[in-house]
Amino acid sequence: MTDANLRLSVLGAGPAYTDRPGATGAAYLVTCGSTRVLLDLGQGSFPRIFEHLPPQDLDAVAISHLHPDHYIDLVPLRHYLRYEFTPPRRVRVLGPSQLAARLDALHGWPGFTAESLDAATLGEATVHAVGEVTLEGRLVTHTDESYAIRVAPAAGGPGLVYSGDCGNADDVAPLIRPGDTLLAEVSFGVGPAKPGAQHLDGPTVGRLASATGVAGALLTHLQMGNDPDATVASCRAAYDGPVAMVWPGSEAEV
Numbered sequence: 001m002t003d004a005n006l007r008l009s010v011l012g013a014g015p016a017y018t019d020r021p022g023a024t025g026a027a028y029l030v031t032c033g034s035t036r037v038l039l040d041l042g043q044g045s046f047p048r049i050f051e052h053l054p055p056q057d058l059d060a061v062a063i064s065h066l067h068p069d070h071y072i073d074l075v076p077l078r079h080y081l082r083y084e085f086t087p088p089r090r091v092r093v094l095g096p097s098q099l100a101a102r103l104d105a106l107h108g109w110p111g112f113t114a115e116s117l118d119a120a121t122l123g124e125a126t127v128h129a130v131g132e133v134t135l136e137g138r139l140v141t142h143t144d145e146s147y148a149i150r151v152a153p154a155a156g157g158p159g160l161v162y163s164g165d166c167g168n169a170d171d172v173a174p175l176i177r178p179g180d181t182l183l184a185e186v187s188f189g190v191g192p193a194k195p196g197a198q199h200l201d202g203p204t205v206g207r208l209a210s211a212t213g214v215a216g217a218l219l220t221h222l223q224m225g226n227d228p229d230a231t232v233a234s235c236r237a238a239y240d241g242p243v244a245m246v247w248p249g250s251e252a253e254v
């Protein structure tokens with residue numbers, strides 16, 4: 001591995017709720033050289049950041065969409081930056097356009113977010129430069145503003161494409177470049193996904209991985225009652241490359 005490679009550390013793998021002790025909301029740390037970017041920060045995942053770095057050293061947090069299992073721990077991040085330091089520290093946050101307004105509304109406090117988070121819209125049109133990586137978003141079918149996100153070394157090389165929560169795998173495909181690794185939600189396990197649920201399943205992710213020629217598929221966000229091994233097998237049935245389910249503590253090189 002060189003400094004140009006990405007490393008993924010899974011802090012939380014979702015889903016929205018679970019009976020699995022220790023499971024927390026989506027939070028995926030991506031490291032490239034000295035740059036550390038977090039993809040999502042769902043419920044309960046904030047303390048896990050400390051296992052890897054002081055949260056104030058994050059170069060950015062990118063939020064896929066405004067469901068609490070993907071963004072709600074921005075609240076403790078904001079409190080930590082605001083109250084643990086004099087003067088307060090700040091972290092850049094890229095996400096849906098309503099992110100700051102939603103966090104402000106949680107506390108009934110206009111300006112709550114801006115006191116310690118520099119929030120900006122991720123959007124589709126911009127390649128965001130963050131230290132040694134670039135971040136790109138693409139709208140996917142889920143909420144009215146949900147993104148899949150590609151993180152890649154700014155110097156070039158394979159990237160990581162994260163589906164966020166997604167109801168149509170075809171929405172993710174345009175973000176994927178040859179050699180990228182796919183990190184995809186498989187809420188509905190072996191499938192089929194419940195009609196209208198706006199989530200993916202193992203076979204669907206397998207077909208996406210096969211069609212786009214990714215270097216590997218990492219599966220996440222498995223809902224209660226679904227079998228992880230059967231889900232991995234259902235993905236492998238449609239895709240020849242490496243497939244693994246990730247959990248808090250999982251590490252992967254991209």
Ligand SMILES: [Zn+2]
Pocket residue numbers: 014015016067069070165221
């Ligand atoms: Zn979710």
Ligand SMILES: [Zn+2]
Pocket residue numbers: 065067142165
């Ligand atoms: Zn969601």
